[in-house]
Amino acid sequence: MGRIIKYFMPYILLLPVLLLIVFIFIAGIIFGALQSLGYFPAIGLKTFTLKYYKYIFKDPNFFSSLKFSLYTSFVSSFLAVVVGVLLAYFLLANSKKDLGFYNVYKIPIIVPHTVAALLVFVLFSQSGWIARILYRLGFIHNMTEFYPLVFDSKGIGVILAYIWKGAPFITLITYDILKKINDSYSKVALNLGANSFQVFWYVLLPLALPTILSGFIIIFAFSFGAFEIPYLLGPSNPKALPVLAYIYYKSIDLFERPYGMVINMCITFYSLIMVVLYVLVFQLIKKYKI
Amino acid sequence: MKGFLKNFIILVLILPLLIMFLWSIVNSWPWPYILPQDISFRAFLYIFEPSTKIFRILINSILLSAIVTFFTLLISLPAAKALAFYDFKGKSLVKVLLLLPLIVPILSVAMGIHLSFIRLGIANTYLGVILIHVIPGIPYGVKILLNVFELNGNKMEFQARTLGASKLQVLRYITLPMIMPGLIVAGSIIYISSFTQYFITFLIGGGKIVTYSMVLFPFIESGDRTMASALSVIFVINIGIVLYISEKLVGNIYKNSSKYFV
Numbered sequence: 001m002g003r004i005i006k007y008f009m010p011y012i013l014l015l016p017v018l019l020l021i022v023f024i025f026i027a028g029i030i031f032g033a034l035q036s037l038g039y040f041p042a043i044g045l046k047t048f049t050l051k052y053y054k055y056i057f058k059d060p061n062f063f064s065s066l067k068f069s070l071y072t073s074f075v076s077s078f079l080a081v082v083v084g085v086l087l088a089y090f091l092l093a094n095s096k097k098d099l100g101f102y103n104v105y106k107i108p109i110i111v112p113h114t115v116a117a118l119l120v121f122v123l124f125s126q127s128g129w130i131a132r133i134l135y136r137l138g139f140i141h142n143m144t145e146f147y148p149l150v151f152d153s154k155g156i157g158v159i160l161a162y163i164w165k166g167a168p169f170i171t172l173i174t175y176d177i178l179k180k181i182n183d184s185y186s187k188v189a190l191n192l193g194a195n196s197f198q199v200f201w202y203v204l205l206p207l208a209l210p211t212i213l214s215g216f217i218i219i220f221a222f223s224f225g226a227f228e229i230p231y232l233l234g235p236s237n238p239k240a241l242p243v244l245a246y247i248y249y250k251s252i253d254l255f256e257r258p259y260g261m262v263i264n265m266c267i268t269f270y271s272l273i274m275v276v277l278y279v280l281v282f283q284l285i286k287k288y289k290i
Numbered sequence: 291m292k293g294f295l296k297n298f299i300i301l302v303l304i305l306p307l308l309i310m311f312l313w314s315i316v317n318s319w320p321w322p323y324i325l326p327q328d329i330s331f332r333a334f335l336y337i338f339e340p341s342t343k344i345f346r347i348l349i350n351s352i353l354l355s356a357i358v359t360f361f362t363l364l365i366s367l368p369a370a371k372a373l374a375f376y377d378f379k380g381k382s383l384v385k386v387l388l389l390l391p392l393i394v395p396i397l398s399v400a401m402g403i404h405l406s407f408i409r410l411g412i413a414n415t416y417l418g419v420i421l422i423h424v425i426p427g428i429p430y431g432v433k434i435l436l437n438v439f440e441l442n443g444n445k446m447e448f449q450a451r452t453l454g455a456s457k458l459q460v461l462r463y464i465t466l467p468m469i470m471p472g473l474i475v476a477g478s479i480i481y482i483s484s485f486t487q488y489f490i491t492f493l494i495g496g497g498k499i500v501t502y503s504m505v506l507f508p509f510i511e512s513g514d515r516t517m518a519s520a521l522s523v524i525f526v527i528n529i530g531i532v533l534y535i536s537e538k539l540v541g542n543i544y545k546n547s548s549k550y551f552v
Contacts, residue, residue, distance in 0.1 A: 013372035014384060016365040017428055024401055032402025044404060049549050087299065094296075101296060107303055110529045112486035114503060115522040118510045119306035119446075122313055122519070127321045135322045143321055164306070207506055218392060225395025225481050227489045232510055244398050249401050264398035272392045279386060280395060 029268055035259035043254045052258040064238035069224055072155040072240070075163035077220040083163065084170025085212060089200050091171065105287040108154050113161070115136050117232040120161045124149040135206040150233055154179045156253065157233035158240070170212065177211040178204055214278055221274040241267055302307040307526070311423040313519035333520030342442040344505055348524070351502040352418065355484040363473055365424075366431030373432070374439035399425070407494060414496035422494045423487060427480035433480070438472030471540045478536040482529055483520045502528075 029290075038049040056062050087105060123129050130157070131146035140146055146162030150157035180202060191197045205212075217273070223229070230240030239247070241263055313319065317330035323327065337344045372378075391399075400422055404413065412418035445469065452461045488503040495501070506525060509518035 007378075010372035010376035010378040010381075013368035013376075017369040017388065017432065018384070020365070020421070020424060021390070021428065022402055024385075024421060025391055025394075026398035027406065028401075028403035029394070030402070031406060032398060035402070035405075074488055090299070102298065104300055104303055107307070109480060110504070110533055111307070111526055112482075112529070114486070114488055114510060114524055115310075118515075118518050119310055121408055121510070121513070122515060123306055130325070132324050134320045136324060164302075168303075219391040221395070222432070225397055228507075239436050239474055242395065245398070245401065260401065268394055268398050275386070275393050276419055277392060278389070 011228050023235075032261050032264050034192075035258050036265045038258055040254075040258060043257075045255075045258070048217040052262045056259055056262045061238065062244070062263070062281050065244045065263075067157060068234075068238040068268075069230075069241040071225040072158045072162070072230070072234075073220050076159040076223055077216055079159070080166030080219055081170050081216050082214060083172050084167040084215075085168065085205070088174035088178055093196070105171055107169050108164050109172065111165070113165060113220075113226065113228045115224045115234065116161045116165050117229050119164070120233055121150055122159050124157060124160060125148075151235050153235045153237070155234060158230050161229050161233055162219070162223045165195060166223070169219060170215045173215045174208055174212055177208045181207050212279050216282045217274050217278045217281065219270045225271055229235070307367045313515045314523045315350045315520075316516055319515075332423040336517070337520060337524065338547070344521075347505055348502050350500075351485060353530050354420065354501060355423075355481050358427065358484040359477050359481045360419050361420065362424050362431045363435075363477055366428060366435055366476070367469075368371070368474075370432050370435035370439055373436050376443050385532050388432050389429055390426050396422070396426050397489055400476065402495050404493060413494055414498040416499060419491055419495045419499045419501075422490050423484040426483050426487075430479045430483070430515075431476045434476040435469065435472050435530055438469045474536045474540050478533055481532055 023043070038045050038047060038052060091102060091105070111119075121128070125131070126143045126146045126148055128146075128150075131140065131143055134140045134146065138184060149160070185203050185207070186199045189203050190196070192201070225242055227240075227242040227246060231243050231246075234240050234243065245260045245263035245267065248256050248263065251257070251260075301321075314333055315329050315331060317327040317328045317332065332446070336342060340346075340420040368481055369388065373381065399540065405420075407413040407418050407422075412421065446464050447460050450464050451457075485501075486503060487501075488507055491499065492504055492507075493503050495504075506521045507519065509521060
């Protein structure tokens, strides 16, 4: 009897969490998939069909949205990683002296994405603070001469907001892992004549790489699937994928909804690839026992 | 050089918030002035004016996120325990399942489940919004608590049981104090995640459940910089207070709390 209870114990402990994950999260993905395949009994659609996929995959708007989302997410996540890792290195180099600074860098992490969008708007729009400074310095003569960085088709405003939010997050996880990595490697390298940058580049960074990569995956997947920042700062054409999905979803015509679900399935598909990469990266971390 | 670099980094981090703060206390701040010309607290007065109900919505949102946090921790705790101390079939599958909401966007999931929530009658209710807010919090709750359990082990509980403590006593006097720092750190992350959700609240709440994020969003959308900034200042301060309290609590229990971060 005791053995049976012991056998089932972990499942009982996991039950509440798994119920929610299965009946809300997984079910949400499955219902979305069914609707994208045209199975939507609520409005009388009961036959499975690929026509929504065919339509969306022929739509040039969809591809420009996909490109826009991949491009803004990749560029912002990549730059956030570069900036975040450098900042972590910088913190490590002055860690003993400066505790105040150590806390300041975390500020963007707690600022909500919607507020980050406002910050970019206030600073970088054509009547924003940066444009005013440039005007005062005589670089531009009126606000329209300031290159539009918000609502622009290159998505610069979106990218800036994600970098500002993402880089400190990368710093947080990288700094933590850099501190944990055994000191002795660095000491050996220093002893053999490496300078402190070489120690960072050839010794610490490779050891921290799996963690940095997992951070990249998290912020990439987030920016790829989030609505707020591209909706508030992005161009009206092309729209980011989540924005496009929402427009189809919210259409008064319920028969439009499957198109939105097709786009959602694309977002989910890309993020599932990210999950696989994430799991692989974690196996790497375990292998190297970091 | 180093001093310059440091100041530059601080500037990039702080300046946007400073400009936002200035915007929150202006009457008007026309182009091309670099500093506001005429200070006024009209936005804050408007926010705290009872007829706008914004303050009440703020309190409601705080309560909503507190409930979400409590509930998420309550279900994450046994799950983390199972993953830390038991070997069982399907363990790695469960680990991946619990990780999914960290990476797969909740937006697609919410649109997929929306219809079922309507059918069940929990769309446009607090229950529905709480349930959908719990999902993105689960990976943080489980992962952080799992780390804590793995660091501490279960030897202490075992000893106490051997010495005759009841299960409840073990929970009260050993387990809870031991994992308290992890609970506080995970709790503050879950709270922030819930408090800042806009899209899924808007979708599942159907406009009937209004949270603070939903009050803020239209002001940013319409470009009302003064109102949006004032609301954002309060938004950030609220989160700052929660984090400050939690950090102080953790600091009192453990000195090296940052190791529980993801």
